[in-house]
Amino acid sequence: MASKMTEWSSKRGPITKIMPSDGCKGNTVPLVVGRWYDFLEFGCYLGNVGLVLSPGAYESGKRRRSRGMGNISARRKFLLVLIKPSHYDDDGYVIQWWKAWIPSNSLAALYGLTLDLIERKAFGDEIEIVLDAYDEMNVLIPFRKLLRLFRNNDNFGLVCLTGVQSNQFPRAMEIARQFREAGVPVAVGGFHVSGCLSMLDELPPDLKQAQEMGVSFFAGEAEERLEDFLRDAIAGRLKPIYNYLNDLPGLEGQVVPFLPERLLRRYDGVMSSFDAGRGCPFQCSFCTIINVQGRKSRYRSADDIERIIRANAAQGTTKYFITDDNFARNKNWEALFDRMIKLREEEGIAIRFLIQVDALCHKIPRFVEKAARAGCRQAFIGLENIDPENLLAAKKKQNRITEYRRMFQDWRAAGITTYAGYIIGFPGDTPESLARHMEIIKRELPLDILEFTILTPLPGSEDHKVLHERGVPMDADMNRYDLEHPTTDHPLMSRETLQELYRRIWDLYYTDEHVETLMRRAMGFGIKPVRVWQNVVEAYGMMRFEVLHPQQGGFFRRKARTQRRPGYPIESPVIFYPKRVWQTLATYIPWGLYAWKLNRLRKRIQKDETARTYRDFATMPVEDAEHEALEMFEFNDAAKSMVAKARAEAAARAAHKARTAPASAAE
Ligand code: B12
């Protein structure tokens, strides 16, 4: 195979990375995609065109042959196209960006696993795997080009719809339809398929439709499985379902996730991602992870992580989103942090990362301190709610309101900003109660960024299974399972009220006054307020100006006129393009002005000497967590009884300590 060799490493130690040499390279589209006037679309093709114009990014077969790359006709090419689908916005347009913020680790996992198979020549000398990958969040899928490549190759290949979440399933099926109609084999994997197969007794209607279309399902994890699966695809005997949910692989020594730089540069700041472990011991009822990836901690080794870091550093990437849902419960966390500390402190690799953790992680000795030394810049914490009744309803027993203040302060003291998730739409929530939650949080909790989602019965969760078994009506449109839309009835609010509340709650938290407080609190702890500025402008700005959740965000929205959801009309270019220009200006000018206003505020605070010693109620040191006088503790009967229990436990611990102290002193 004509291939470019570079340093890489796999399960079997240092190996050679094989960059697929075919012209069918990711992130490129032929210049003629739709009609000529579609090029007028504001920003839509901007990123693609840039890449098309970059040298060698899109080559004709003739030119490739002239460079000696066509001398492989003796071998049969198997086209393997990995596509991470996006999902539709409320207007039926695919959510896409010039640059997405967060790279797809699912794509990286499958990409890395396939590279390893290519390098090992797993399918013999006769088969050449031609690998191509697209994240639809930041690139338009070049359907015509791909269909042509498949046609010219007698449809010998496979489209893998990768890491498909429930909200992405309708879009994934529209992509599948276009390939299936041309006779191209298609398979789909990810949380929707795995979640449904793990929790439901029979296939839901959307999976049945997919099967009727001839799409194969892959449930479970691809490590140690991809080879057999692809062997079936190459032999043309893909089965309807591959279900490995009851046989999850260990992660130690597995091939590591990897995306080449040409794909990474389509993301914000060339960030990479990997999962250092899978599985979480807790049992939150809205969670899908425990039912798909299990509750046992499976983790990569420190050597694995070092390989990932070195491979990325070799292509200039040192910034990561570590996607473990709960890094604090990764049983190997300390060895992993220690290795990162070593790479940072002894070799000067400037590792920086974001992790997701639970609200009890600060109690793990050395965890926060080592996270900071290892390069953690931001911790995402599943705060979920401050009402213990709600937490209990979601079986989120590990979240203790008496610990919240100390936990946020510990992260802050380590110089790490916090990003917390807050769920609304629990049975007891009302517009009034949630408005009160916001006031309490702003005054009493020293957290930085707060993001909101609507409690959603995600397929794969216990909540979904219970509602399904009870026959409770749930929205049939999976596109709405993006945590931004009510998908089932609420006992106290209409769906419209809940939807409106979801929009409004962001404004309740991100008042100008509170953003100023956040910047002052950061200054008071020696954290540069520019970090708060950037997070607020991105997270709140995405919601306020694009009306999209920041987790679906990116830089500069692109809309493809012709890639609209079936059932929605394709707008005339005369209407579509002027409207797009107007929408773009109406979004980005106010957003820019908001960023400018906050930046002036930031500069003012930075010049203010008193800000360096700023303290307020939220940032006052916690002396005796259980006995603080917080409104959060008096919020309702559930809060009072939780605090009473925490006080009793603290008293018992103190008594035990007093009893054992003299004995240990005497030893
Ligand atoms: C990182 C992450 C994100 C990132 C990055 C997403 C991205 N660009 O890919 C961000 C923060 C952007 C994000 C956003 C959202 N996310 Co998210 N996210 C995750 C998280 C934590 C890790 C994903 C991951 O990388 N997993 C590891 C990979 C390797 O596992 P995997 O995807 O399952 O893939 C493996 C197998 O399934 C298999 N496989 C996958 N596809 C295929 C295909 C084929 C053909 C084959 C053979 C094999 C195969 O091979 C892989 C390797 O073993 C997961 C939870 C989790 N533990 O997975 C949630 C999760 C996927 N997200 C979820 C949700 C709901 C969201 C949001 C809607 C949240 C929001 N508030 O807006 C948005 C939607 C964004 C969008 N529409 O694009 C849910 C989905 C649940 C569901 N039933 O669909 C999850 C499960 C978390 C949860 N709350 O339960 N997310």
Ligand code: SF4
């Ligand atoms: S702590 Fe997070 S990952 Fe663990 S069960 Fe709860 S929601 Fe799921």
